[in-house]
Amino acid sequence: MITRRTRIAALAVTILAACRRASFVLSSSGEPGRDEAGLGRLFTIVGMVVVIIVAALLLTAIFRRRPPADPNAIDRRGRGTLWILTGGVVVPAVILVTLFFFVLITLSTTAQPPYSNVAGTFEIVGHRWWWEIRRVDDTGRPQFVTANELHIPVGRTVRLHLSSADVIHSFWVPDLAGKTDLIPGQINTAWIEAEKPGVYAVHCAEYCGMQHANMSMSVVAESDAEFQQWLASQTADAKPPQTDDEQRGLDAFVGSPCASCHQIRGTPAAAIVGPDLTHLAARRMIGAGALPNTVGNLSGWISNSQTIKPGNVMPAMYLKPTDLHAIVEYLGGLK
Numbered sequence: 001m002i003t004r005r006t007r008i009a010a011l012a013v014t015i016l017a018a019c020r021r022a023s024f025v026l027s028s029s030g031e032p033g034r035d036e037a038g039l040g041r042l043f044t045i046v047g048m049v050v051v052i053i054v055a056a057l058l059l060t061a062i063f064r065r066r067p068p069a070d071p072n073a074i075d076r077r078g079r080g081t082l083w084i085l086t087g088g089v090v091v092p093a094v095i096l097v098t099l100f101f102f103v104l105i106t107l108s109t110t111a112q113p114p115y116s117n118v119a120g121t122f123e124i125v126g127h128r129w130w131w132e133i134r135r136v137d138d139t140g141r142p143q144f145v146t147a148n149e150l151h152i153p154v155g156r157t158v159r160l161h162l163s164s165a166d167v168i169h170s171f172w173v174p175d176l177a178g179k180t181d182l183i184p185g186q187i188n189t190a191w192i193e194a195e196k197p198g199v200y201a202v203h204c205a206e207y208c209g210m211q212h213a214n215m216s217m218s219v220v221a222e223s224d225a226e227f228q229q230w231l232a233s234q235t236a237d238a239k240p241p242q243t244d245d246e247q248r249g250l251d252a253f254v255g256s257p258c259a260s261c262h263q264i265r266g267t268p269a270a271a272i273v274g275p276d277l278t279h280l281a282a283r284r285m286i287g288a289g290a291l292p293n294t295v296g297n298l299s300g301w302i303s304n305s306q307t308i309k310p311g312n313v314m315p316a317m318y319l320k321p322t323d324l325h326a327i328v329e330y331l332g333g334l335k
């Protein structure tokens with residue numbers, strides 16, 4: 001039997017769950033995020049004030065002691081109409097039009113930002129259910145491709161060109177900026193900036209199928225020097241195998257279906273159905289945020305990713321244990 005105490009406890013858990021220090025949309029940092037969060041706060045405050053006033057008027061109307069109706073008091077009906085016209089038409093119109101102007105201002109500042117100190121462009125392509133990330137130079141020429149982890153320099157704005165390879169996804173870093181859709185056949189631009197170093201979570205914010213909830217990624221904000229170092233290391237080809245085991249791993253990788261879906265730059269593996277693995281070991285997570293990138297998890301993922309992320313596009317491959325071990329050894333060394 002569900003007792004009253006259980007019900008109260010369940011309610012408390014639900015409400016308190018929101019208190020976990022997670023991302024908070026109304027306190028986004030960085031120049032683009034601040035504008036958007038400011039607009040969000042304005043809407044929240046105005047909305048709350050309207051709700052409070054309407055509730056107060058409603059309660060007054062309900063509990064007011066009214067005198068007995070006087071059939072001769074025609075002027076009272078006139079006052080009622082005035083109330084409805086002002087409270088129901090004029091005041092809402094003024095509030096909505098004013099808010100609309102603030103929306104327009106924020107739209108124009110975030111669409112054509114006068115940001116100085118821009119740290120270049122990344123193209124982000126949404127896939128079911130992971131993120132492809134391409135660094136392009138100022139002329140739009142590709143520099144390197146990676147997946148599921150984007151680095152940005154603290155205090156500098158980064159331009160993102162967003163699109164999709166399949167269905168509509170949405171790029172959302174609650175701590176840094178609002179949502180922008182990734183739409184097949186179209187490129188949307190978004191801007192992000194982090195004021196403090198740290199790892200910021202990105203979520204797909206548009207339902208895109210079975211593993212939508214496991215389509216996350218990290219934005220790592222770091223010093224400019226560390227960012228430049230990350231760019232340089234990502235641009236380089238994969239480290240050649242150093243040991244016999246790693247060599248066996250590379251051979252097994254290239255000789256198996258892995259190489260028909262994945263790219264490891266500097267090796268014959270050059271397919272781009274799945275994430276680029278050239279610097280896999282430098283990423284914090286595997287499977288678009290599904291698991292921390294440890295040897296055990298990597299081995300579990302490669303032997304059968306379907307038990308970890310059911311329905312994802314990488315099939316279970318049932319490798320020989322020696323091949324599995326060698327591949328994990330090799331991929332685990334690709335910093």
Ligand SMILES: [Cu+2]
Pocket residue numbers: 126129168169170204205206207208212215
């Ligand atoms: Cu998605």
